Amino acid sequence: MARFRSGRAQMIDARKLYEIDGPFAFWRGGELSAVTLAYETWGALNPARDNAVLVFTGLSPSAHAAASSADPSRGWWGDMIGAGAPIDTNEFFVICVNSLGSCFGSTGPASVNPATGEPYRLDFPELALEDSAAAGARLLDHLGIDRLKCVVGPSMGGMTALAFCLMFPARSTALVSISSAFSADPFAIALRSLQREIVRADPLWIHGDYSSDAAPATGMRLARKLGMISYRSAAEWRKRFGRTRKVSGEHAQFTIEFEIESYLEAHSQKWIGSFDPNCYLYLSRAMDWFDAADHGPGIDAAMTRIALERALVVGVESDILFPPQRQRELALRLHAVGCGVDYNELASIQGHDSFLVDFDRFGPLMREFFEGLAGDVA
Amino acid sequence: MARFRSGRAQMIDARKLYEIDGPFAFWRGGELSAVTLAYETWGALNPARDNAVLVFTGLSPSAHAAASSADPSRGWWGDMIGAGAPIDTNEFFVICVNSLGSCFGSTGPASVNPATGEPYRLDFPELALEDSAAAGARLLDHLGIDRLKCVVGPSMGGMTALAFCLMFPARSTALVSISSAFSADPFAIALRSLQREIVRADPLWIHGDYSSDAAPATGMRLARKLGMISYRSAAEWRKRFGRTRKVSGEHAQFTIEFEIESYLEAHSQKWIGSFDPNCYLYLSRAMDWFDAADHGPGIDAAMTRIALERALVVGVESDILFPPQRQRELALRLHAVGCGVDYNELASIQGHDSFLVDFDRFGPLMREFFEGLAGDVA
Numbered sequence: 071m072a073r074f075r076s077g078r079a080q081m082i083d084a085r086k087l088y089e090i091d092g093p094f095a096f097w098r099g100g101e102l103s104a105v106t107l108a109y110e111t112w113g114a115l116n117p118a119r120d121n122a123v124l125v126f127t128g129l130s131p132s133a134h135a136a137a138s139s140a141d142p143s144r145g146w147w148g149d150m151i152g153a154g155a156p157i158d159t160n161e162f163f164v165i166c167v168n169s170l171g172s173c174f175g176s177t178g179p180a181s182v183n184p185a186t187g188e189p190y191r192l193d194f195p196e197l198a199l200e201d202s203a204a205a206g207a208r209l210l211d212h213l214g215i216d217r218l219k220c221v222v223g224p225s226m227g228g229m230t231a232l233a234f235c236l237m238f239p240a241r242s243t244a245l246v247s248i249s250s251a252f253s254a255d256p257f258a259i260a261l262r263s264l265q266r267e268i269v270r271a272d273p274l275w276i277h278g279d280y281s282s283d284a285a286p287a288t289g290m291r292l293a294r295k296l297g298m299i300s301y302r303s304a305a306e307w308r309k310r311f312g313r314t315r316k317v318s319g320e321h322a323q324f325t326i327e328f329e330i331e332s333y334l335e336a337h338s339q340k341w342i343g344s345f346d347p348n349c350y351l352y353l354s355r356a357m358d359w360f361d362a363a364d365h366g367p368g369i370d371a372a373m374t375r376i377a378l379e380r381a382l383v384v385g386v387e388s389d390i391l392f393p394p395q396r397q398r399e400l401a402l403r404l405h406a407v408g409c410g411v412d413y414n415e416l417a418s419i420q421g422h423d424s425f426l427v428d429f430d431r432f433g434p435l436m437r438e439f440f441e442g443l444a445g446d447v448a
Numbered sequence: 449m450a451r452f453r454s455g456r457a458q459m460i461d462a463r464k465l466y467e468i469d470g471p472f473a474f475w476r477g478g479e480l481s482a483v484t485l486a487y488e489t490w491g492a493l494n495p496a497r498d499n500a501v502l503v504f505t506g507l508s509p510s511a512h513a514a515a516s517s518a519d520p521s522r523g524w525w526g527d528m529i530g531a532g533a534p535i536d537t538n539e540f541f542v543i544c545v546n547s548l549g550s551c552f553g554s555t556g557p558a559s560v561n562p563a564t565g566e567p568y569r570l571d572f573p574e575l576a577l578e579d580s581a582a583a584g585a586r587l588l589d590h591l592g593i594d595r596l597k598c599v600v601g602p603s604m605g606g607m608t609a610l611a612f613c614l615m616f617p618a619r620s621t622a623l624v625s626i627s628s629a630f631s632a633d634p635f636a637i638a639l640r641s642l643q644r645e646i647v648r649a650d651p652l653w654i655h656g657d658y659s660s661d662a663a664p665a666t667g668m669r670l671a672r673k674l675g676m677i678s679y680r681s682a683a684e685w686r687k688r689f690g691r692t693r694k695v696s697g698e699h700a701q702f703t704i705e706f707e708i709e710s711y712l713e714a715h716s717q718k719w720i721g722s723f724d725p726n727c728y729l730y731l732s733r734a735m736d737w738f739d740a741a742d743h744g745p746g747i748d749a750a751m752t753r754i755a756l757e758r759a760l761v762v763g764v765e766s767d768i769l770f771p772p773q774r775q776r777e778l779a780l781r782l783h784a785v786g787c788g789v790d791y792n793e794l795a796s797i798q799g800h801d802s803f804l805v806d807f808d809r810f811g812p813l814m815r816e817f818f819e820g821l822a823g824d825v826a
């Protein structure tokens with residue numbers, strides 16, 4: 071593991087870039103003349119071109135979901151994708167795309183507008199997850215893939231994957247939706263709305279016009295802490311940290327005293343240099359906006375667009391951001407429109423982030439589902 | 449109700465002030481030469497002086513728990529305390545004290561230091577909930593009450609009430625602990641630590657040296673939003689707000705679009721003028737620090753100090769700040785040291801704040817417990 075991490079430090083980069091041909095029209099209006107998508111692939115497309123799996127990511131990750139020869143660093147889903155892994159690259163051609171609007175190679179608010187030579191910043195069109203889904207479909211065109219074996223998404227990626235199935239029903243046989251929902255709850259909107267307000271309240275945000283060497287780091291750091299509070303669970307932290315202090319007996323009124331405070335500080339410090347604040351604001355709001363019901367009108371009409379044969383829907387008991395009731399609803403609605411659904415509610419204690427860390431529970435589930443799909447591969 | 453609210457607008461004030469005789473020594477060190485406690489009372493002390501009930505409050509409220517002739521405004525627990533109410537002032541002499549360190553009449557960081565003529569600000573000694581409990585005991589001395597019929601506390605007040613029972617075991621027959629705990633979980637510490645950091649990140653905080661006409665209002669407003677997110681529940685907001693927008697069809701990238709955002713904004717705006725930021729920081733940290741185990745050493749030894757005859761412990765299923773497991777633990781530990789315990793876990797959907805709003809569930813429980821205690825009143 072340490073060896074792989076040092077591989078990342080060498081800035082090896084397996085990203086492929088696809089420049090979308092012609093202007094890209096946004097779901098809510100506006101268009102850009104030039105849009106780039108960053109993606110990575112693992113395994114090989116078979117001659118029938120029918121063994122492809124497309125992964126849409128959560129808000130934070132890049133397209134580097136797993137190690138490859140070009141970039142041996144572990145990737146954010148390193149245990150899940152690979153030769154012999156649950157999403158087995160001996161069977162499947164796996165594609166992971168950096169979301170439109172993000173800042174790891176795909177075009178977003180931090181990208182340079184060719185018309186001005188300056189970053190788009192807040193001139194970037196309003197972003198919807200439907201735009202990320204449509205961009206994914208354009209990438210499939212480019213790769214010569216008519217129909218996916220499966221589209222996969224955890225968290226925000228699950229919403230994007232569902233948008234993809236609603237907009238392009240003929241383009242995937244199966245869906246894996248993990249810790250996601252067909253629309254965000256007001257509790258999740260409240261958390262994200264506050265995170266964004268914390269970023270915007272940083273005097274260095276300057277209505278999006280911060281310079282790259284003076285970004286609103288305090289706002290981003292505090293927003294990330296709130297993110298982590300919503301991504302994990304009280305039960306996990308009780309077990310990991312309890313009331314342990316950094317220094318025994320210390321009482322720090324205005325600085326870090328408890329291990330839990332130190333943990334949040336360390337993780338949020340790591341994040342602030344890596345993610346562009348305006349990209350964060352756009353992607354975060356896109357999650358609030360997403361509502362499958364917009365494809366109806368109404369959720370009932372929307373779901374009749376779905377033409378999936380199979381779906382795996384997974385929720386986690388301790389997830390407060392996308393509570394398991396939301397996955398249950400999605401599973402029932404998929405079942406009601408004729409899709410064969412595996413639904414699982416896991417007892418992981420790591421909350422919304424469980425899919426990133428609880429491989430013991432997620433691995434076997436994913437393996438079984440993908441083995442079932444592999445049986446269909448020519 | 450509207451009439452009572454207009455009563456409050458007239459600034460009628462039922463507060464009584466008690467100046468503690470002599471210097472007041474703080475639990476963690478330091479002392480103040482002059483400490484004032486603000487309190488209110490309802491009902492009458494009986495000749496045996498044994499029908500008193502002392503209420504310690506949560507972090508935010510004043511001593512105005514209920515209406516009285518001097519101040520007919522409703523009070524924060526207006527349904528719970530009064531003639532014929534569950535805590536029946538025809539039976540009991542009820543006292544509610546504004547916590548030491550708060551800013552509604554009791555001495556705190558916003559109070560003027562007589563030695564300098566300036567507010568104490570961060571020169572105020574480190575505050576522990578044991579200090580609030582000790583100040584409460586001094587008030588009872590002043591009122592000529594040796595032993596309470598019951599000490600009551602919701603949330604932070606429950607911790608203060610427990611501290612009172614640990615420090616002065618002979619001074620109360622019974623305890624009511626609502627949505628509290630014998631120590632804070634790391635999840636709650638994380639939330640409060642972030643709230644405090646949000647306040648301190650406001651450039652107007654100036655290490656506590658803000659002027660009264662330029663307080664760190666943005667930091668307080670955002671901290672309050674986070675407070676409300678932790679005080680209520682996802683289920684309640686789903687029911688109340690769903691995904692309703694302020695203006696139908698609106699898409700607001702950087703301003704308020706959803707009803708839930710509007711609700712948080714309105715409530716946090718109301719709060720910022722009323723609560724002093726430094727007082728907030730002190731009380732918030734005191735909640736992180738409180739640990740009944742400090743009275744042992746260790747929680748087992750600490751609990752042997754308890755000499756209560758009866759206790760009512762109430763938790764709420766949807767409370768993420770003080771989850772019901774913590775109240776269950778407290779109930780079991782009280783039972784283990786010979787206290788007769790009523791334990792209730794309520795299905796209220798209003799989260800930690802349920803005790804303020806779900807009178808239908810809390811009222812009957814409280815009435816039954818206090819009727820049991822009233823049977824013992826001479």
